[in-house]
Every structure is written in structure tokens, then in C-alpha cells.
Amino acid sequence: MTIDRIAFRTCPLCEAGCGLAITVKDNQVTHIRGDMEDVFSKGFICPKGSTLKQLHNDPDRLLTPLIKRDGVHVPGTWDEAWKIIDAGLNRVIENFGRESIGTYLGNPGAHNLSSMTFNRVLLQAIGSRQRFSASTVDQIPKQVSSGLMFGSVSSVPVPDLDRTQYLLILGANPYESNGSLCTAPDFPGRIEAMQARGGKLVVVDPRKSRTAEQADEWLAIRPGTDALLLAAIAHTLANDGLQVVDERLGAYLNGLDEIVAALAPFSAATVATATGIDEQTTLRIARELRDASCSAVYGRIGTCTTAFGTTASWLVDVVNVFTGNLDRVGGAMFPLPVAGSGNTHGEPGKGKGFRIGRGHSRVSKHPEALGEYPAAAMAEEIETPGVGQIRAMVVVGGNPILSTPNSERLAKSFADLDFMVSVDLYLNETSKFADVILPPPSQLQRSHYDLALLTFAVRNVANYSEPVLPLAPEMPDEWEILAKLSAIVSGLGADADVAVIDDLAIAGVVQSATKDSSSNVYGRDDQQLIDELSRSGRRGPDRILDFLLRTGPFGDGFGSVPDGVTLDKLIASPHGIDFGALGSRLPEVLRTPSGKVELAPPQLIDDLLRLNELLSAKIDNSQLTLVGRRHLRSNNSWMHNIEVLVKGKDRCTLQMNPNDASRLGVAGDSKVRVTSRVGSVDAPIEITESVRVGVVSLPHGWGHSMPGTKTRVATSRAGVNSNILTDEKEIDPLSGNSVLNGIPVTVTRIS
Numbered sequence: 001m002t003i004d005r006i007a008f009r010t011c012p013l014c015e016a017g018c019g020l021a022i023t024v025k026d027n028q029v030t031h032i033r034g035d036m037e038d039v040f041s042k043g044f045i046c047p048k049g050s051t052l053k054q055l056h057n058d059p060d061r062l063l064t065p066l067i068k069r070d071g072v073h074v075p076g077t078w079d080e081a082w083k084i085i086d087a088g089l090n091r092v093i094e095n096f097g098r099e100s101i102g103t104y105l106g107n108p109g110a111h112n113l114s115s116m117t118f119n120r121v122l123l124q125a126i127g128s129r130q131r132f133s134a135s136t137v138d139q140i141p142k143q144v145s146s147g148l149m150f151g152s153v154s155s156v157p158v159p160d161l162d163r164t165q166y167l168l169i170l171g172a173n174p175y176e177s178n179g180s181l182c183t184a185p186d187f188p189g190r191i192e193a194m195q196a197r198g199g200k201l202v203v204v205d206p207r208k209s210r211t212a213e214q215a216d217e218w219l220a221i222r223p224g225t226d227a228l229l230l231a232a233i234a235h236t237l238a239n240d241g242l243q244v245v246d247e248r249l250g251a252y253l254n255g256l257d258e259i260v261a262a263l264a265p266f267s268a269a270t271v272a273t274a275t276g277i278d279e280q281t282t283l284r285i286a287r288e289l290r291d292a293s294c295s296a297v298y299g300r301i302g303t304c305t306t307a308f309g310t311t312a313s314w315l316v317d318v319v320n321v322f323t324g325n326l327d328r329v330g331g332a333m334f335p336l337p338v339a340g341s342g343n344t345h346g347e348p349g350k351g352k353g354f355r356i357g358r359g360h361s362r363v364s365k366h367p368e369a370l371g372e373y374p375a376a377a378m379a380e381e382i383e384t385p386g387v388g389q390i391r392a393m394v395v396v397g398g399n400p401i402l403s404t405p406n407s408e409r410l411a412k413s414f415a416d417l418d419f420m421v422s423v424d425l426y427l428n429e430t431s432k433f434a435d436v437i438l439p440p441p442s443q444l445q446r447s448h449y450d451l452a453l454l455t456f457a458v459r460n461v462a463n464y465s466e467p468v469l470p471l472a473p474e475m476p477d478e479w480e481i482l483a484k485l486s487a488i489v490s491g492l493g494a495d496a497d498v499a500v501i502d503d504l505a506i507a508g509v510v511q512s513a514t515k516d517s518s519s520n521v522y523g524r525d526d527q528q529l530i531d532e533l534s535r536s537g538r539r540g541p542d543r544i545l546d547f548l549l550r551t552g553p554f555g556d557g558f559g560s561v562p563d564g565v566t567l568d569k570l571i572a573s574p575h576g577i578d579f580g581a582l583g584s585r586l587p588e589v590l591r592t593p594s595g596k597v598e599l600a601p602p603q604l605i606d607d608l609l610r611l612n613e614l615l616s617a618k619i620d621n622s623q624l625t626l627v628g629r630r631h632l633r634s635n636n637s638w639m640h641n642i643e644v645l646v647k648g649k650d651r652c653t654l655q656m657n658p659n660d661a662s663r664l665g666v667a668g669d670s671k672v673r674v675t676s677r678v679g680s681v682d683a684p685i686e687i688t689e690s691v692r693v694g695v696v697s698l699p700h701g702w703g704h705s706m707p708g709t710k711t712r713v714a715t716s717r718a719g720v721n722s723n724i725l726t727d728e729k730e731i732d733p734l735s736g737n738s739v740l741n742g743i744p745v746t747v748t749r750i751s
């Protein structure tokens with residue numbers, strides 16, 4: 001064997017986006033390590049990064065389409081698959097209309113250039129409002145609050161990790177997750193560097209997570225009450241006088257008086273019982289945040305996936321404003337993404353703003369947010385007869401049967417569909433319901449650019465990866481799968497040429513730029529630009545990416561900006577290009593009609609009334625509440641088929657505080673039954689001081705024991721599905737996000 005080369009590639013598994021150095025011999029990957037020269041990750045990787053090799057070679061990974069015949073999935077050709085899909089989807093459209101096709105787009109799509117550029121095309125081609133995604137079991141509250149405050153859902157402030165001196169983290173555990181809505185490879189190292197320069201880390205979490213262990217202070221909050229704590233911190237700062245909000249920031253604020261008035265009920269003393277955090281601590285944390293030379297508040301899954309997800313996400317940034325740290329070095333800042341962000345085009349500083357509720361779901365009338373309905377409403381939309389009932393599903397890179405609430409109800413509804421297509425690497429808990437499963441190429445066989453995640457990066461960075469290994473013969477790239485599906489639902493037939501869809505896609509992207517007076521290609525001839533892009537021979541996502549780079553804030557503007565960035569330049573820089581630390585972006589980043597930061601959007605002010613009710617809710621000390629957790633070696637519901645990641649002791653345990661264990665009479669080696677309103681699972685117990693009294697914790701993404709799947713390693717270490725317990729009726733009413741943390745449960749010993 002001869003070493004052909006070392007390929008450099010960004011890891012697509014989580015939001016950290018680490019650079020990998022991949023040794024290839026005879027077109028086989030032999031070794032993967034961190035890329036020491038990567039401009040952002042500088043050699044850091046976690047145990048998952050090197051397993052892209054095992055993922056590529058996994059014998060259970062699908063290499064051909066699977067077609068369900070007589071209830072059993074058998075391999076088929078691509079031609080057969082397209083014909084069956086053409087017949088199946090178009091029959092449903094003919095009989096029941098386009099609204100009867102539902103879509104669910106999963107999380108890996110956010111790390112996938114094909115999906116980032118062609119999922120939208122597919123949704124448009126299907127033409128149904130029945131759209132669902134992993135966003136509503138995840139980050140949508142933060143995007144709604146950012147949209148309402150700053151006018152664009154892309155404008156999520158991130159902690160300026162490398163320069164801050166005080167970081168308050170609520171409900172995030174970057175020591176396991178490596179960060180989210182804050183793209184920062186080696187997040188742990190960046191935290192430790194902050195502590196080494198004298199900074200302080202405070203973690204708010206009902207569990208003593210690994211991040212909480214590293215913290216200078218851990219606040220064991222009662223689940224679901226972060227909005228109260230944040231309201232009290234904001235209240236304290238307002239009461240103290242807000243002198244730190246300087247003239248510069250003050251000039252961009254709207255609604256200051258309204259929010260200060262609306263916070264009146266939420267003093268540190270009034271929220272103390274509900275949050276479990278005493279008055280003096282809340283007052284002190286508020287003042288520490290204000291008095292630090294710079295500080296940032298950052299909230300994630302634990303703040304988003306609760307009944308007050310949007311309100312908590314908003315209050316995070318209200319506190320950042322009240323400490324004077326929004327848009328300030330070392331505070332919470334807006335990245336300037338190199339490509340594809342919603343806040344780098346259109347008139348700077350002003351815009352149409354952001355709205356939710358531009359439509360309502362059919363059955364429960366949930367307001368639309370970001371063009372979709374709550375994943376929690378998927379089952380009822382499939383089950384409930386009437387015009388617009390979902391009869392077919394198209395799932396792309398998602399596993400909602402393990403990831404979304406009340407999974408057992410959802411699984412029953414999926415079993416009743418007339419037709420289903422899944423684009424997935426595996427035959428798993430969700431794709432098993434599909435009539436046809438279409439496998440994308442492996443992570444090593446595709447190009448990569450983190451269009452979504454670099455929008456939330458702590459430095460302005462761009463990094464493109466070429467495919468490490470070639471596509472197998474006959475195997476379409478994932479964008480070609482998505483384009484073909486788009487062609488089929490557009491009535492172009494199973495033999496349609498995906499080039500037609502590709503040309504439409506690029507034309508749309510180009511047109512929106514040449515019509516935008518702030519674009520560096522404003523007024524240019526569309527066809528000329530497309531011709532220039534196509535001269536390289538690029539097609540699909542790469543051609544679109546080149547355009548987005550060239551028309552982005554650092555782009556070459558097709559010649560109008562000398563030395564500007566192009567895809568060719570990125571290819572010539574395999575370790576990425578660093579455009580520097582974050583800079584101040586107010587007011588240019590804003591897209592609100594007022595051209596100001598909206599501190600008091602009416603929906604959010606109204607929601608404080610609902611929050612107020614939480615203050616008077618009776619606290620039952622015998623009631624256990626369930627929260628989740630993540631583990632470094634796991635990735636949501638997948639990567640469980642990779643032996644090196646799952647070996648060792650069972651990770652799918654119910655963690656319980658020793659006080660609760662002795663109260664309930666459960667011992668360390670027992671199995672327990674956990675029951676919620678909607679379901680019940682049996683799990684091994686793990687008694688540990690790391691969870692707060694009254695709280696139990698079970699990780700999500702497990703439960704691989706369903707028949708009809710083919711993930712042999714995962715099945716041998718199945719675990720249980722925590723979303724059998726989460727309740728589809730419990731959602732954040734503003735964003736439609738599921739409540740996945742703070743679920744009331746009972747726990748009993750199984751004898």
C-alpha cells in the first residue's frame with residue numbers, strides 16, 4: 001500500500017466543525033486525526049471525529065435503495081426506486097392534493113451542503129405547508145426570539161468565547177456536546193483559557209454536568225424555570241439603574257421602558273422558590289455579570305426545550321443588553337458569516353422584520369414559525385381525517401421516531417401512511433416505515449461547507465472540503481437525490497434530468513442577489529454570472545456555494561472586489577481561511593422595521609403573564625421531573641452502530657439522586673419503570689449526586705430494539721427511548737418547540 005495523500009476535511013457530525021486530517025492509501029481511509037493547521041480547530045477533535053472511517057465502512061450502511069416488498073425491505077436499483085416513488089407520491093398528490101404530503105427534515109441536514117442548498121428546492125416542489133423538522137425539538141425558540149428582537153432568524157448573538165471574562169451558561173453542556181448555536185471547536189479548551197486569564201464560569205443546570213464540574217459555580221436550578229431566573233437577573237439590573245448601558249448601545253434600543261415595567265413581578269426574592277436558587281445568589285450573579293470587565297450569557301437545549309423556550313431565549317439577550325454586553329468585545333456578538341446568512345444581504349440596518357403565525361396547523365391551530373409546524377403535531381396531522389390530512393411523508397436525514405415526543409403515537413401514525421420515502425444512511429426506527437429508502441453517499445464521499453453552523457461561529461471563518469473518496473458508480477450525490485425527488489413531485493417523471501432542477505436552483509439564488517441593491521452583484525446580468533460560475537464545471541451545491549461566497553461580505557463580487565473570496569480560493573486553502581475575531585455589527589445587522597433592537601416584542605411581553613403563573617404554581621416535592629443529557633461518544637439517535645463509540649458501560653441509565661433513591665427504596669443495581677402521562681419505559685438505575693434532588697435524567701436517541709431495523713451494533717446495545725415519555729401536548733406556544741426537559745414522571749422499582 002502506498003500513501004496517496006492526506007485529505008483535509010471538516011467533521012460534519014456536530015456543530016464544532018473540527019478540521020480532520022485523513023490519510024488515504026489506495027483509496028482506503030487508514031487514519032483520521034485532528035488537522036493541526038486548521039485555522040479554527042487547530043488539531044482538536046473528539047472521539048467521534050475519527051470514526052468517519054468506521055461510518056464509511058459500516059456493513060449496515062446502505063449502499064443501494066431499499067424497497068419494501070410484502071413488508072420486508074429488499075435492495076433495489078435506483079431506477080426501480082425512482083419509479084416506485086414517482087407512482088407512490090404522485091398517486092397521493094392526485095387523490096388528496098399536495099397538502100397531504102408531509103416532510104420532516106432532520107438534524108444532519110444542517111451539517112450537509114446538499115441539504116442546505118436543495119432541501120428548500122424540494123419543499124418548494126412539494127408545495128405543502130405540512131412541514132416539520134428537528135428545529136422544533138431544538139433551537140427554534142432562539143431563532144424566534146432573535147427574529148423578533150433583531151429582525152432576522154439568522155441573527156443569533158454568540159458569546160465571544162475567546163475574549164469574555166465571565167460566562168453564564170444555562171442548560172448547555174459543551175463538555176459533552178461541543179457547543180450549539182455557538183460554533184467553537186474545542187469549546188472546553190476555550191472555557192479553560194478564559195478561566196486561565198482570570199475569567200469566571202457559572203453553569204445553571206439541574207445536573208452537575210461535566211461543564212458544571214468545570215465551573216467556578218454551579219446553580220442547580222429546578223427544571224423549566226430558567227425564564228424566571230433570567231427575568232429576575234434582568235429585574236435586578238433594571239432596579240439597580242442600568243448605568244452600564246452606554247450611549248452607543250442605548251441609541252439602538254426600542255422598548256426599554258416597556259420591558260422594565262413588565263419585569264416588575266420578577267424580583268430575585270419572588271422567583272427563588274420556583275427556581276430553587278436563593279435571592280442572594282440571583283442578586284449577586286446579576287451584579288457580577290454587570291461588573292465583570294465583559295460578560296456573556298448563553299443558553300441552549302435546557303433553556304430552549306421547555307415551556308418557556310422563546311421567552312427564556314429572549315431574556316438571555318435582554319440580560320446581555322442590560323449588562324451592556326450586547327455587540328461588544330467579550331460580550332454576546334453577531335458573527336459576520338462568509339456565506340449564505342440571512343443577515344448579510346438586504347438593506348443594512350432595516351428590514352421587514354420577522355413574524356410568526358403566518359398560518360396555523362390544521363388540527364390544533366399551532367402558529368407557523370419559520371415556515372413549519374411543531375414536530376409534536378406531526379402525529380395528529382397524520383391521524384386526523386379531513387382535507388389536508390397527511391397521507392405520505394418524505395423524511396430526509398431524520399429519525400423522528402426516536403427524536404420527537406410521544407414516539408409510540410408517532411410510530412403508530414407512520415405505520416398508517418399511504419406512502420413514505422426516507423433519505424437515510426440506515427434502515428432504522430424511522431426509515432423502517434418507508435416504502436423506499438434512498439441512501440446518500442457517506443460523509444467522506446461528498447464536499448462540505450458549514451453553511452448553517454458558520455453563521456453562529458465565534459470567529460469569522462470559512463472552510464471548504466472536497467470529497468475525500470469518490471462516489472461509488474451508480475450512486476447519486478445527496479443533492480441529486482433531492483433534485484430528483486423535486487422533479488418527480490413536479491410531475492417531470494422518474495427519468496427526469498436533475499440538471500433542470502439544478503439550473504432552476506442556481507437561477508433563483510442568482511436572481512435574488514442581482515435584484516438586491518445592497519449586493520455586490522446588484523444589476524448584473526444573471527446569465528453572465530451563471531456562465532462564469534459554470535465555467536469551472538461545478539454543478540449542484542458547489543456552484544451555489546461559489547456564488548454565495550462571492551456575493552457574501554468577503555466575496556470577490558465577480559471581479560468588483562479584488563482579492564475577495566471565491567470557492568477556488570477556499571480550495572487552495574485546505575485548512576480554511578480565518579477572517580478574524582468578531583466585530584461590532586450594530587446597527588447594520590438589524591432587519592427590524594424600526595432599525596432598532598426590539599427589547600419588548602408584544603408576544604414576548606404577553607408571555608410574561610404566562611410566566612407569572614409559574615410563580616404561583618404549587619410545588620410538589622414528591623414529584624420527580626425528567627431531564628435529558630448528552631454523552632460525548634453519542635450523537636442524537638445515530639452513530640450508535642459504531643462499535644468503538646458504544647462499547648463500555650451502559651450509558652442509557654436513569655440517573656437519580658441518592659435522596660430520592662432511598663425515599664423510593666431503589667437500590668443501585670435495580671431496574672426501574674419510568675412512567676409519564678404518555679408512556680412508560682424500563683431502564684437501569686444509576687444513583688448519583690450529579691442530579692439535583694427531585695430530578696431524574698435519561699439520555700435521548702436510544703431505543704434501538706424495534707423489529708425491522710438493520711443496525712446490528714446499535715440493536716445489541718439498544719437502550720430505551722426517552723421520547724416514549726415526552727408529551728406531545730407540551731410545547732412552547734410561541735415557537736412550537738417541544739418540551740423535552742422537565743417532564744413529570746413517576747419511578748417505581750421493578751422486582
Ligand SMILES: Nc1nc2c(c(=O)[nH]1)N[C@H]1C(S)=C(S)[C@@H](COP(=O)(O)OP(=O)(O)OC[C@H]3O[C@@H](n4cnc5c(=O)[nH]c(N)nc54)[C@H](O)[C@@H]3O)O[C@H]1N2
Pocket residue numbers: 014015107138170171172173174176177178179180204205206207209221222223224225226300301302303306627628629630631632633634635636637741742
Ligand atoms: N456528543 C454529542 N454532541 C452533540 C449532540 C449529541 O447528541 N451528542 N447533539 C448535538 C445537537 S443536535 C445539539 S442541539 C447540541 C446540544 O448542545 P447542548 O445544549 O450543550 O446539549 P446538552 O448536552 O443536552 O445540554 C443540555 C443541558 O441542559 C440541562 N437541562 C435540562 N433541563 C434544564 C433546565 O430546565 N434548565 C437548565 N438550565 N438546564 C437544563 C441538561 O441537564 C443538560 O446538561 O449538541 C450537539 N452535540
Ligand SMILES: Nc1nc2c(c(=O)[nH]1)N[C@H]1C(S)=C(S)[C@@H](COP(=O)(O)OP(=O)(O)OC[C@H]3O[C@@H](n4cnc5c(=O)[nH]c(N)nc54)[C@H](O)[C@@H]3O)O[C@H]1N2
Pocket residue numbers: 105106107108109112134137138139301396397398399400402403404423424425426428440478628629635636637638700701722723726740
Ligand atoms: N428527549 C429529547 N429528545 C431530543 C433531544 C433532547 O435533548 N431530548 N434533542 C433534540 C435535538 S437537539 C435534535 S437536533 C433532534 C435530532 O432529531 P433527528 O434529526 O430526527 O434525529 P437524528 O438522531 O439526528 O437522526 C438523523 C438521521 O439521519 C441519518 N443521517 C445521518 N447523516 C445523514 C446524511 O448525511 N444524510 C441523510 N439523508 N441522512 C443522514 C441518520 O442515519 C439518522 O437516521 O433530536 C431531538 N430530540
Ligand code: SF4
Pocket residue numbers: 011012013014015016017018044045046047048049050178185
Ligand atoms: S467535536 Fe464534533 S466536529 Fe469535532 S470531531 Fe467531535 S464530532 Fe466532529
Ligand SMILES: [Mo]
Pocket residue numbers: 107138139
Ligand atoms: Mo439539535
